[in-house]
Amino acid sequence: MTQVSTDLYDSAAAAIRQRVDRPIRAAIILGSGLGSLADAIEDAQSVPYHDIPGFALPTVSGHSGRLVFGKLEGVSVAAQQGRIHFYEGYTPEQVTFPVRVMRRLGAHILIVTNAAGGINRAFVAGDIMLITDHINFVGLAGHNPLIGRNDESFGERFISMTHAYDRDLANCARQAARSAGIDLREGVYAGVAGPFFESPAEVRMLRTLGADAVGMSTVHEVLVAVHAGMRVLAFSAVTNLCIDSLVSDQAPNHEEVLEVGKSINPRLAALIRGVLRSLS
Ligand code: HPA
Numbered sequence: 001m002t003q004v005s006t007d008l009y010d011s012a013a014a015a016i017r018q019r020v021d022r023p024i025r026a027a028i029i030l031g032s033g034l035g036s037l038a039d040a041i042e043d044a045q046s047v048p049y050h051d052i053p054g055f056a057l058p059t060v061s062g063h064s065g066r067l068v069f070g071k072l073e074g075v076s077v078a079a080q081q082g083r084i085h086f087y088e089g090y091t092p093e094q095v096t097f098p099v100r101v102m103r104r105l106g107a108h109i110l111i112v113t114n115a116a117g118g119i120n121r122a123f124v125a126g127d128i129m130l131i132t133d134h135i136n137f138v139g140l141a142g143h144n145p146l147i148g149r150n151d152e153s154f155g156e157r158f159i160s161m162t163h164a165y166d167r168d169l170a171n172c173a174r175q176a177a178r179s180a181g182i183d184l185r186e187g188v189y190a191g192v193a194g195p196f197f198e199s200p201a202e203v204r205m206l207r208t209l210g211a212d213a214v215g216m217s218t219v220h221e222v223l224v225a226v227h228a229g230m231r232v233l234a235f236s237a238v239t240n241l242c243i244d245s246l247v248s249d250q251a252p253n254h255e256e257v258l259e260v261g262k263s264i265n266p267r268l269a270a271l272i273r274g275v276l277r278s279l280s
Contacts, residue, residue: 013104027102031114033261041070074280087195092145116215116236131234136219155227169233176274187212191219
């Protein structure tokens, strides 16, 4: 197995520092159709992925590929506008490469957003779910970025995922939701490989196992963030309800995910801004 060398993370961080010389406090990953928050970053400087050694390029519509640096609510941030997914054929290490580079650039906090299908029967399309825990199907099965030689420059060999999602940041999000009048759902995110939307039997299985939402991202990035000692806050934008019956005539599709994602954007932005305000 070829692994990303420690040097490549350093080269990527150095290439970015040559163009943007400011430390980052919070890294933000913007999911499918959720990229517009990056446009609100003040004093912005962006670096396209293709200018950074080691960065893979997104191949999916709805994902541009650049890092945007600047200030949001007084906090120094870097937003990953355009995410890499495992289903694009990239390795979990490639998928999570940007997170480790942001850690090298000083980020101690990772804020992750994703588009997800609603599994919990109480959810409706358009909801936002605070992720309190996850089931990492891909990772449990052995496809995860921590497999192989442990990179001690980031963290230890064995890590605990007990409090992967930081409880203080989650409380900040609840407070931000109350202040903004947003009805924030909470629950467990199931990370699957995709790119297919789940079959009805799979949806019922995920519900039985305790998942509230399902998506094709996030768990890899959260794993490396926790490994590197970062505090994680994550939200799912519930862009569709998963179909759990063969009787249904409906079927989820990527266009719907992007479309509903856009309508969720303003509330998601308000939540993230609220959390950042409480940090500044
Ligand atoms: N399943 C998996 N991933 C998703 C979904 C879904 O229904 N919607 C958005 N991302």
